[in-house]
Amino acid sequence: MPIALRGCSFSYGWGPRRRWVLRDFDLRFPAGCTVLLGPNGAGKTTLLSLAASLLWPQRGKVTLERLTTAHRHDLRTYRRKVGLLPQFIQAVPGLRVREQVAYAGWLKGQNRRDAWDSASDALARVQMSDLAQRPASKLSGGQLRRMGIAQALVHDAEVLLLDEPTAGLDPTQRGRVRRLIGELSETTAVVVSTHQTDDISRTYDSVIVLDDGQVRFHGGVQELTALVPEVQQRSAAEHVEAAYVQLIGEES
């Protein structure tokens, strides 16, 4: 995983209302499929937004290979290599599903014809080919997420950043999205932010636990679960959750 944050600081607000979310933050995302765990307000969305170049750090830099988001001439190439699924995916009123995905491709620098063709492939990858002609505003929450993922990968991104891709979905849809993430990670580096610990051990190669703008843990799933003693009759998901709770505390 080539995205790295070095000495990054980011805050919201000004003056006495200024609130630092990240301070002198260093992180190099590992290759493969990474899950970013943390409670609400831990800084997960800010971290992904910085990594996607949606936000710019007030100090420090974000790099991908030799590209840095601070340099204007690097930014276009950087953004072409990265796809982001925002936490709240919305339909553009009036557009059909394939049109919206093709539009995302065009916004990422593809020409109109390539974007139109790639949209079809991207929808096939998220198993939405049959919904291509449906108005995007008519999609269910789970379908919107999958369309959002198609938008994020329509331009053949090298890195996919998915912010809470399973939030608000029912268990069936969650399972579907997780399987999709597993499939995508075979060809693309994926970072997923979530505060749900179920099924982590089967889907992700590495785990980053973020709390209050600090990395509390960075390692493999096995290393995370090793933090707490094994208890009989506890499922893998419960084991991960126990380790996670130990890291960030019960109150969080």
Place this chain on the structure above:
Amino acid sequence: MPWRAAWRTSPALYCAPLLVAVVWYQLQVAMPWRFDPTWLAAYSRPAAGLFLIATVAAGCAAWDTSRLRRGGLTGWVPVRSPLRLLSASSLPALCLGMIGVATALLTTLPQTMGAPGWLDVRPLTVVVVAVAGHTLLGTALGWLLPVYVSMPSVLVGTYLWHVYPAAMEPLWLRHLVGYGWEYCCPVWAVPDNRLFWASLLVPLGLGGGALLLLAFRWVLLRSLLAVVTAGAAIMVAAEVATGLDVDPTVPRTGAMVCEESEPTVCVWPENVALLAPVAAEATRVADDLRALGVAVPDRLAERAADTSADDWFFQASRDAEPEQLRRVIVLGLVPQVPECAETAGGLPEGTVRAQEVAWAWLWSATGGDPSDFPYPDDVGHRTRVVEEVRALPAHGQATWYGNVRDAVLACDASPELDPSA
């Protein structure tokens, strides 16, 4: 966005037939021509539909970009610049505006007179830039503001921007929004360059401000730059327009077409069809007056840059009847209010009445009915005076007319109208 989707989902597609119909109605029915439809007047006519065209185009642009805003487009981390993606999304609205301008032109061009050689691109430039500027502004506001703020702001704001200054004082305010072009121009006049620059600078400033709003990432910087740009353009335009009259034209220069009759008659090339009938009527008028001993100038011409108060000039519609032509030819002999009236403390009392009586006498002396007069006030007195003068011998009539004419031009005393005095 795929082009087909951009067009299919844009309100511009659905507004186009309505705009075409309304613009056609506005220019064809609701607002008749004020002057003869010269090519310049035809090119200027789209300005009369600007308040409709710019409002609808800006509204459509605001709606189109507000859809992208509602779709959370910035969260898609686009590679393309906001300028690039928003200009693509507002293309249907811009095309709608151009369709409106083209409709206005097509409504007026078939009615034009004369050869199309007299081409002045200034009014069209102003209209096209105004439509583009307001479309850009609609685009920027649709992108930056919530739809429930941007749409009413753009629709109401653009409409009022175009109609309110025309009803306000000082009068030059109207020229900042191109209102002066709506009544441009009689055949003897061309628009003042100050009208062109004033009405061009304002939409340029608004469009430039809108571009800056879209081009920069930092809210404070882009807002400041946009306000400064638009404000500076409006201030410069106001400086340029200050002092412009309600009719912001200057007399036309160039060669007229003349007929060597008695008197010589000259008209602008667009009015060459008037040459023969005007020459016939002018010869008749000149003969009648010379028979009474009244001196008549050797040349009758349409108004031009070098026309003075002493010249004999006329203005007539291309479809005027012979009697109407005679009337305007005679009117040209009425002594005009001289410049001294402006500098010497105004017109002496009775000067306007003297002009009216002089006109009525000229009309009667050339075969007209003195009571058949365009000013209905005091018809009885005027007719009585004219009948008394007409009862005088030819020499007496010429002397009376000469005295009235000299008194009006001298503007230092009330003209004496009583022929027995």
